[in-house]
Amino acid sequence: MAESSEVNAMFDHLEDLEKSRTDWKIKVRVTRLWPTSNAESGVVKGFNLILLDDDNYHLHAYVYPDTWKAIGKDVKEGGVYIIESFQVRDTYGRLRPVSTNVDLRFLNSTKIQPVEDDIMIPLHKFEILEVGDLIEPGGQSEVDENPEYALDVIGMIEEWEPASRVPTRYGERETLRFKLSNGRVSYGVCLWGELAVTVSKEYESEKKKPVVAIIASSKLTTFRQELQIGALPSTRIYLNLNIEAVELFRKRLEAEGYKSPVVARRATITPTPATPVLMFSLRHLTEKITSLAEKSTVMVTFKISDIEDKENWWYYACQSCHEEVEKVERKYKCTVCPRSFSYGEKRFRLLVLADDNSFASTVLLTDRVVKRLEQTTVTNLMNSSKEAPISEMPSVLKNIVGKTVTVKISLSKSNVDGDSNIYRAVDLCEGSVSGKKAAEYSPITKFPSFDQSQTDDYVVCLETPTSSDSVSKKIKMEP
Missing domain, CATH: 2.40.50.140 (Nucleic acid-binding proteins)
Incomplete structure (x- = not known):
């Protein structure tokens, strides 16, 4: 039988959050924050945050003032935080700030812990x-x-x-x-x-x-x-x-010969407990695969023996759902969303031979896993080896061969049906990461913040976040 083990070394992906539970634990950067307030009275009805994780996936979160006071934390734009226990809801309304289909609602029981900066979480995410x-x-x-x-x-x-x-x-x-x-x-x-x-x-x-x-x-x-x-x-x-x-x-x-014009013109919920993640050997996984369900996750430890496909080591991904996009003329078209973008996001995709001494199999290492292993991004690698063709795999990626890693594998329908023995590794245990390298960064300018003291003596209006004056420095509330 497979050995059962609850894994606490990793955080939940923003992309995997759903409504059945509240006992989530995420590690994110707050890329933007702003208040929802009444335009005439200035009374703040709530606070909004955009959260971004190391898989470059972002979500919108909303907090009522009395809830923020109960949490009692100071949050700054650009900071990295571990956030636990919150509600996940379907998104609704118009002019939503991000294109994801769920958002977060903080509860009085929500815990927020500031942590050291994580260079693998980008400073910004745009569509x-x-x-x-x-x-x-x-x-x-x-x-x-x-x-x-x-x-x-x-x-x-x-x-x-x-x-x-x-x-x-x-x-x-x-x-x-x-x-x-x-x-x-x-x-x-x-x-x-x-x-x-x-x-x-x-x-x-x-x-x-x-x-x-x-x-x-x-x-x-x-x-x-x-x-x-x-x-x-x-x-x-x-x-x-x-x-x-x-x-x-x-x-x-x-x-294209662009020249700028010279002359200007004026013109509370009971959570469902998280399902324990099972630890499998590659042999046990292959033998027990039909007893598992699609999208279930398992943990596997193995040694990377070789890189199977050295040409397709990266791909252009949809900025929203991360599926591969097709380049048509100057645009990148996603057939899953479906949406079109001016730019495709470059993401790792490495097919490797995995061996744990019991069995050998093929595993696809996703962008999140490779970034954690190499502490860098596709863009950084391309910039550091501009003389090599972009299709040629940088030699630094070959350093992962021989490494022993513990990964979380998400099973596809093809895996469960026995049609495919290529497993998709979607996360890496923190213990598998060693050393630090410079990641893709952007300059930090002015980052606003708000703290629990700013919510004293304010009326909470239980409304959907609506329009208010834009604020770019600090959220202020007047007594």
Whole structure:
């Protein structure tokens, strides 16, 4: 019989969270946070967080003020935290900040523990669309003012107008206007309040011009018969961010002869206990496979004897579901979502021969496993060996041959039916990772935070998160 063992060395994947339990344990970076507040009174109804794990999967989380006070923790944007015990719900509503189908609701029993930075969790995650791809040529003539998802848009800043103060029904407010362009198509952008002030200061301090901007969580609107990109409470704007998508966008426009215009114009729940993860040998796994179910997970320890396929060591993945995408002209099309993106996410995929002295089998090491083993990313490896063809596997990956690892294997229907003996390793025990290398990083600018003291004496409005003023520095609540 297989030996039973509960594994506590690993964290749950954000991608695997579902509604049947609350006793989850995740390790994530808070990439964004903002309040949901009443535009007129300023009363904060709740807090929103975008959580990102080391598999580059992100989810939206929501916290009521009284719940945050009960948790009693200080959370900063950009920080890494272990979070335990929370509710998982189906997403609903429009203009959601990420395209995942579940979100998290923190409970009074939720535990949040700050930990040291983890270089394998990226600083940012975007589902990027080029500004020229917002509406297809000859496509729709009317804009959906309330689409299902918010947009992450990339483009060059043009026709910059300095921030100014204008009268509104809420009193005088700062406003900022500019165009976002790809050299052929441009959209107006109008920002208000604290977001306008912050972006204005950052733009003026940027030395590299023209400036490439990523407007995260935005919407497409129509103003005076002109298409514009509008901001939401969740909107953040990143200028000249040090990530591959920005560099590729800039290089492509430069290759096409892009020149920036010189003249500017003005115009409480009982949790279901987690199922113990069983430890199998490769022989036991093969013999007992028909007694297991699809998507069940098992632990296996083996030695990596060889790398089977040295050519297909990486692939372009969907930014949302991580399935392989097809490149059609300049776009990457996912048939699972289905969605199209301007950029494909590069992810590891290594087919290896596994041997545990009882049996030998073929195992597919996913991106999460290889990143943990090598402490690097596909992009970093390509950048460090630019002279070699991108299809040629970097020699550093061959260092995993001979290593003994303990992995979590997720069984497919083909495995259970006996049609395939290639097993998919979806996670790696922390004990299998040794040494540290530099991972793909982006510069940290200003990171807001909020703590439990900010929720004192506030009315909790039990409503779905709705629109509010954008906040980009610190969430403030007035007594």
